[in-house]
Amino acid sequence: MPMKLxxxxxxxxxxxxxxxxxxxxxxxxxxxxxxxxxxxxxxxQGLPPLQAMDQVRGIMNAMPxxxxxxxxxxxLRQLIHxxxxxxxxETGVPVTQLIFDALPWTLVTxxxxxxxxxxxxxVLGVISASYRGxxxxxxxxxxxxVAHAIPVFVTAVALLYLFNVxxxxxxxxxxxxxxxxxxxxxxxxxxxxxxxxxPIGTYVLAGFGSWELAMKSTTVMxxxxxxxxxxxxxxxxxxxxxxxxxxxxxxxxxxxxxxSLGVMFGGSVFxxxxxxxxxxxxxxxxxxxSRDYPVMQGCFMLTTATIIMANVLADFLYASLxxxxxx
Amino acid sequence: MTFSKRSAKTxxxxxxxxxxxxxxxxxxxxxxxxxxxxxxxxxxxxxxxxPMPQANGNIVQDGIAYAPLAIYKYTGxxxxxxxxxxxxxxxxxGNQVTVHLNPQAKWSNGTPVTANDVYVTFEMQFIAQxxxxxxxxxxxxxxxxxxxxxxxxxxxxxxxxxxxQILNNNNIMPAADFQQFIPKNLxxxxxxxxxxxxAASTKAALAKLSKIATTIEGHNFRSPSALIYDxxxxxxxxxxxxxxxxxxxxxxxxxxxxxxxxxxxxQTTNDVSWRALENGQIAYAGVAYSxxxxxxxxxxxxxxxxxxxxxxxxxxxxxxxxxxYNLVQVRQAIAYMINRVAARKVGEPIGSVSVKIPDGLIGAxxxxxxxxxxxxxxxxxxxxxxxxxxxxRSVGFKKxxxxxxxxxxxxxxxTLYAEDYSDWDAGLQEIASQLNSLGxxxxxxxxxxxxxxxxxxxVGTGKFPVASRWWGGWNPEPFYTYQQAFISDDHNFTVNNxxxxxxxxxxxxxxxxxxxxxxxxxxxxxxxLTIALEQNISSAIMKSDVYKxxxxxxxxxxxxxxxxxxxxxxxxxxxxxxxxxxANRALLNQxxxxxxxxxxxxxxxxxxxx
Numbered sequence: 001m002p003m004k005l006x007x008x009x010x011x012x013x014x015x016x017x018x019x020x021x022x023x024x025x026x027x028x029x030x031x032x033x034x035x036x037x038x039x040x041x042x043x044x045q046g047l048p049p050l051q052a053m054d055q056v057r058g059i060m061n062a063m064p065x066x067x068x069x070x071x072x073x074x075x076l077r078q079l080i081h082x083x084x085x086x087x088x089x090e091t092g093v094p095v096t097q098l099i100f101d102a103l104p105w106t107l108v109t110x111x112x113x114x115x116x117x118x119x120x121x122x123v124l125g126v127i128s129a130s131y132r133g134x135x136x137x138x139x140x141x142x143x144x145x146v147a148h149a150i151p152v153f154v155t156a157v158a159l160l161y162l163f164n165v166x167x168x169x170x171x172x173x174x175x176x177x178x179x180x181x182x183x184x185x186x187x188x189x190x191x192x193x194x195x196x197x198x199p200i201g202t203y204v205l206a207g208f209g210s211w212e213l214a215m216k217s218t219t220v221m222x223x224x225x226x227x228x229x230x231x232x233x234x235x236x237x238x239x240x241x242x243x244x245x246x247x248x249x250x251x252x253x254x255x256x257x258x259x260s261l262g263v264m265f266g267g268s269v270f271x272x273x274x275x276x277x278x279x280x281x282x283x284x285x286x287x288x289x290s291r292d293y294p295v296m297q298g299c300f301m302l303t304t305a306t307i308i309m310a311n312v313l314a315d316f317l318y319a320s321l322x323x324x325x326x327x
Numbered sequence: 328m329t330f331s332k333r334s335a336k337t338x339x340x341x342x343x344x345x346x347x348x349x350x351x352x353x354x355x356x357x358x359x360x361x362x363x364x365x366x367x368x369x370x371x372x373x374x375x376x377x378p379m380p381q382a383n384g385n386i387v388q389d390g391i392a393y394a395p396l397a398i399y400k401y402t403g404x405x406x407x408x409x410x411x412x413x414x415x416x417x418x419x420x421g422n423q424v425t426v427h428l429n430p431q432a433k434w435s436n437g438t439p440v441t442a443n444d445v446y447v448t449f450e451m452q453f454i455a456q457x458x459x460x461x462x463x464x465x466x467x468x469x470x471x472x473x474x475x476x477x478x479x480x481x482x483x484x485x486x487x488x489x490x491x492q493i494l495n496n497n498n499i500m501p502a503a504d505f506q507q508f509i510p511k512n513l514x515x516x517x518x519x520x521x522x523x524x525x526a527a528s529t530k531a532a533l534a535k536l537s538k539i540a541t542t543i544e545g546h547n548f549r550s551p552s553a554l555i556y557d558x559x560x561x562x563x564x565x566x567x568x569x570x571x572x573x574x575x576x577x578x579x580x581x582x583x584x585x586x587x588x589x590x591x592x593x594q595t596t597n598d599v600s601w602r603a604l605e606n607g608q609i610a611y612a613g614v615a616y617s618x619x620x621x622x623x624x625x626x627x628x629x630x631x632x633x634x635x636x637x638x639x640x641x642x643x644x645x646x647x648x649x650x651x652y653n654l655v656q657v658r659q660a661i662a663y664m665i666n667r668v669a670a671r672k673v674g675e676p677i678g679s680v681s682v683k684i685p686d687g688l689i690g691a692x693x694x695x696x697x698x699x700x701x702x703x704x705x706x707x708x709x710x711x712x713x714x715x716x717x718x719x720r721s722v723g724f725k726k727x728x729x730x731x732x733x734x735x736x737x738x739x740x741x742t743l744y745a746e747d748y749s750d751w752d753a754g755l756q757e758i759a760s761q762l763n764s765l766g767x768x769x770x771x772x773x774x775x776x777x778x779x780x781x782x783x784x785x786v787g788t789g790k791f792p793v794a795s796r797w798w799g800g801w802n803p804e805p806f807y808t809y810q811q812a813f814i815s816d817d818h819n820f821t822v823n824n825x826x827x828x829x830x831x832x833x834x835x836x837x838x839x840x841x842x843x844x845x846x847x848x849x850x851x852x853x854x855x856l857t858i859a860l861e862q863n864i865s866s867a868i869m870k871s872d873v874y875k876x877x878x879x880x881x882x883x884x885x886x887x888x889x890x891x892x893x894x895x896x897x898x899x900x901x902x903x904x905x906x907x908x909x910a911n912r913a914l915l916n917q918x919x920x921x922x923x924x925x926x927x928x929x930x931x932x933x934x935x936x937x
């Protein structure tokens with residue numbers, strides 16, 4: 001087992017490295033560069049072209065004008081030392097600092113959003129499977145399908161419009177009120193919970209449908225398994241039967257759950273941009289807009305590493321949860 | 328798992344407490360009270376506190392916490408409102424500027440703003456390699472309240488622009504916070520950096536300057552309270568969505584400041600401002616609208632829209648060396664074929680006006696620079712297909728059942744290259760439709776901004792014989808619009824520091840001729856006249872030159888300005904009484920070039936509604 005784990009980890013690290021290397025060149029193939037993006041942004045803001053040029057020179061200091069392969073080897077050298085470089089758009093600020101500042105906000109919201117949507121999806125999936133063929137099951141399935149099909153940014157804007165513009169219930173942006181000091185204090189915690197209500201609501205609405213449909217599908221399959229028939233024939237109490245049914249149906253969803261952690265980082269781009277939430281998604285969106293290559297690479301690397309490592313973790317945990325797999 | 332009744336009660340109590348406490352946060356902080364101004368700003372949360380400019384937006388909002396020496400009125404003369412400076416003088420030859428600071432100017436910690444602060448501020452401009460482009464060679468502190476700026480007499484840079492850079496464009500930063508980054512040998516590095524372009528010593532010096540600049544910009548001051556401020560408000564708190572500034576009691580005009588705090592909301596996208604305006608949360612925003620959103624915002628919270636003069640807009644620009652656009656008659660004919668009023672209504676119905684006189688100047692600048700009789704002498708190019716047909720026939724074009732044919736028998740096909748802005752797309756489609764209906768086969772080629780500009784001056788190189796492009800130079804000083812039209816056709820500055828035209832990067836060419844024979848005016852040298860606008864000449868000569876250039880532009884039509892895009896700003900009178908800016912061009916200009924309420928507060932012209 002340890003050897004297997006070490007082998008998997010080694011393969012994962014190689015995969016992360018390959019994806020990160022591809023990303024290095026892909027981001028540089030995007031049209032535009034940080035210099036021209038900033039220049040045109042300043043001109044669009046009303047700065048005379050000559051003054052805009054002066055400002056770009058002042059802000060960017062120097063442009064990376066070496067060939068891409070030299071930049072790549074320099075990037076590799078830095079990476080080996082655990083250095084992701086410094087931001088171009090936020091001159092002189094280390095990428096690791098930007099990522100570590102943004103990461104906790106995203107981790108909390110993504111984890112909470114994923115957990116709540118998972119629980120809701122599982123419960124509704126079991127109910128829908130238990131009452132399949134009835135109006136209740138149809139209703140749950142249809143609501144789940146529609147919620148899942150609506151693009152996440154549409155859900156986010158719709159929630160904002162309803163809960164901020166129309167009903168004035170929740171704030172539109174940010175992670176906490178400007179008067180609060182981040183830390184372990186009650187005013188900050190309540191302000192934080194208040195501010196993440198809509199982002200988490202968006203994660204939940206966007207995510208619960210797929211869990212519900214997947215759960216219903218596996219539940220229906222498990223219901224027809226021999227052991228469930230045996231349970232029914234033996235006259236086991238209904239709650240005991242449901243217990244067997246639930247645990248056995250949820251197992252296949254476990255891998256999906258782990259992978260979703262990484263995938264949700266991708267979804268956070270739209271959600272965090274909409275709510276001006278200071279997380280990884282927002283950081284990545286800003287970096288893409290300003291063609292801030294080092295920050296883009298850092299964010300992509302984080303997402304890649306999360307997905308790959310979650311995959312490894314899921315494989316090993318799944319084997320522990322279901323010994324049939326390891327056999 | 329089961330819950331006991333006690334746990335259920337505990338959870339219920341906690342939930343209730345949370346539910347009651349939640350609405351006390353967030354929105355409450357974002358409300359505008361009588362003594363606080365909230366507005367839409369913009370910054371990137373990068374985890375560091377550093378007021379130096381960053382590409383993703385300055386963490387300290389412009390003009391709020393740091394003040395300039397004076398505020399320019401943008402009226403094309405030397406008129407300013409003093410802020411940290413009490414007075415200033417410019418040597419007759421324009422090579423020396425002396426600034427006397429207001430002795431009452433103080434930092435937020437009560438220490439005086441001194442000439443050394445100004446010195447350090449402009450040292451940082453040398454580090455950023457900006458000051459060199461204004462021809463500055465150095466500064467000298469005469470006493471704690473007086474500083475002299477020296478300009479290279481051989482460098483072509485007008486005193487008007489130099490004064491603007493010194494007084495208005497750069498807020499004064501505290502030496503107490505930034506002097507620590509200035510190396511003792513800075514001036515030797517600066518001098519080395521201005522050596523021969525390819526010399527190793529020059530490159531090494533430039534690299535050193537860049538490294539110092541990166542160190543300054545990347546430094547983390549950790550907290551807004553670690554810095555001191557000389558502006559009307561001190562930076563107090565920041566998050567990804569909001570920033571709070573509180574009144575600086577030591578500000579030089581603190582007695583004028585009626586807003587005890589300023590709350591900035593982060594306008595990451597337009598809809599952030601739309602929501603805030605619909606909710607009555609902000610008193611000022613610079614934001615664009617779609618017509619339905621515009622209606623929704625303007626009907627609530629006493630929101631008003633102002634379209635302030637802005638020297639730019641959309642134009643159809645020609646490469647004057649590419650056939651058939653090298654023929655002035657063809658360019659004029661196209662001008663007569665375009666219904667500019669209709670195109671504007673389609674493309675930019677809110678916050679723009681159609682161009683009345685295509686002479687390179689916006690309406691307000693025409694009023695300022697040209698007399699009534701001079702304006703009357705210019706061609707307005709009204710929509711007139713018969714006049715267009717007459718002009719095309721005069722250069723051998725023929726109209727057939729298939730449309731206009733060129734003298735070589737080929738159809739006259741016009742491809743309109745354009746940047747992919749939705750408003751421009753709509754307006755250009757309308758223009759294409761107008762030209763098609765008059766027999767000019769017109770097609771549009773829209774591309775995204777970065778792809779469009781990555782072609783490196785498509786018009787100048789002839790890659791885009793006809794393209795839609797910003798016109799007007801983005802500045803009320805006529806130099807900018809005419810340098811675009813007659814020198815660069817784009818944003819490449821091609822006049823060297825001795826005032827000579829130099830070729831831009833290959834394959835760039837200056838497509839405008841060096842001399843043009845203009846009816847009723849004679850032979851005009853547009854490039855020489857444009858360069859002269861930047862030199863130290865009298866206002867009377869400037870006006871005469873501007874007329875000649877306007878007349879030349881109006882005849883030669885290097886571009887057809889279609890509409891003038893104004894600075895669309897929204898302000899609310901729900902909590903604040905704003906000054907009568909509509910009757911005062913200098914005050915009105917602040918909507919375009921500054922954050923207006925900051926200027927009005929400094930001037931003591933803005934008061935809370937009782």
